[in-house]
Amino acid sequence: MGVDLAVKIGKLKLKNPVMVSSGTFGCGQQYEELVDLKELGAIVTKTITLQKREGNKPPRIAETYAGMLNAIGLENEGLNYFCETTLKYLNSLKTPSIISVAGKDENDYCKLVKELDKLKVKAVELNISCPNVKSKKKYMFSQDAQATYKLVSRVRKLTKTTLIVKLSPNVTDIKEIAKAAEDAGAEAVSLVNTFLGIAIDVNSRKPKLGNITGGLSGPAIKPLALRMVYEAASVLKIPIIGQGGIMSPEDGLEFIIAGATAISIGTANFIEPQSAILIKNGIEKYLVKNKIKNIKLLRGTIKIS
């Protein structure tokens, strides 16, 4: 029995629901020798900013229990470089790409989206949840429902391309923020970005990261991320791209059963570059075994008696 894995995120059609997360797969090129890129549902690019960013002072990563902390600081070559080089590569692929963008204020996001809209990119993910970048505000956009609504509304007016908003788990009520993004016109939300954390070297008593704090990812955060997807699914109509510590097909299935339309693989790529494909294959097997013809029929089927 063949099963249908195709899903839609906004106007973007994915032939399977397993994508790779921003900052964990470059633009795909770095992995093309190891991974059959056309097997991926989509590639979310490393976040780009208007200007080139140097990134944070090293050390930028620290291993933790079942996970890692990172504080890269959105190192990237900037919008112009991206449009002139990386985008050409992405457009040559059969796999759709989602361009992740971040800015220090609303105007930055607007400029980025306007430029990308001109180049007819298929989808944009607004990264309003990077924990490792200092902005003028004391908090991230995605830590405030009103700020999220205002930003997404402004950006929405500038483009018809599929608009995804990546949210932070470092909030009191994810439902409120996710709803704000939806109300403002987001076509999907990515849940979740990393959890703020810290690690200390007991010998030097210094933080293990140059940035002091960083974002925690990996299986250590999976139940937390899953809970947030489950909660957000109860209030949203738009698709959720579930992510946070997915390492296996079972992990991915949990997110879909909790209500995610698609899932995204992040940290697992560092350990097993083929993770997304292995997880996709595992999900397909599960559907066949359980005689579920279409992945959509599994979405949000958590049984609560």
Place this chain on the structure above:
Amino acid sequence: MHQEKAAIIKNKKITDQCWRLQLCSKNIARQAQPGQFLHVKISSNSQKPFLRRPFAVHSIEKKDEFSILYKIRGEATKLMRELKKGDKIDTIGPLGAGFQPSVNVQKYVLVAGGIGLAPLFFLTKELIDNKKEVVLIYGARTKNELLCTKELSKVKIKPLLATDDGSQGIKGNANNLLNNYLAKNKKEKIEVFAAGPRMMLKETARICKKAGVNLEVSMDEIMACGVGVCLGCAVKTKNGYKLACKDGPVFKAEDIIWE
């Protein structure tokens, strides 16, 4: 770049703290250049350690066999001691940019500190095979920690040795020997290659700069992906941050901002 499950040929303790792991992989053995590394998944069925670990290619044993050296430091290396002949470990490699010796040099001076000998042994062999004149300067804490003494004599290299306690060679470190060597050989066209602890490399860089000789250093950084996507292994250089996994691990010392 390849990913494959490499079979273990031998896993042998060679000093109190260090082990040599010999592996079978045609692709890596044929393609690896001195200074390049492998990214190894140590445990296939547990998340401990969570990330892969990078190891310099130490030696090409045969057409399809190579080895790495490891020092017992933490959980990952403790687990590696348990690997047995016939076990397989998932490796990605060869990765990164290795040493780039110039052609028109009279002497290639290699400076190794401790386990830093691992990539420099490979370079030593490669240079000797190409009929180059090699001077190997090698420092360790004590006589018992000197690695690969037999293997070095097999390739007819007599390293200039230094130990912190003077139990073999001079009492001092590799940089003391390098300093003396450069002072005595001012007229020769020399190029220096170094691998070892960061503090040693910083001093090696100072010595070479003062003597006006080119130096390449192999940098050890904490790494997640190993292929240039996570941007975690940043090294501060005069041209901004560079990645140890992709732009390095070998860098021109003059480009590095040591701090």
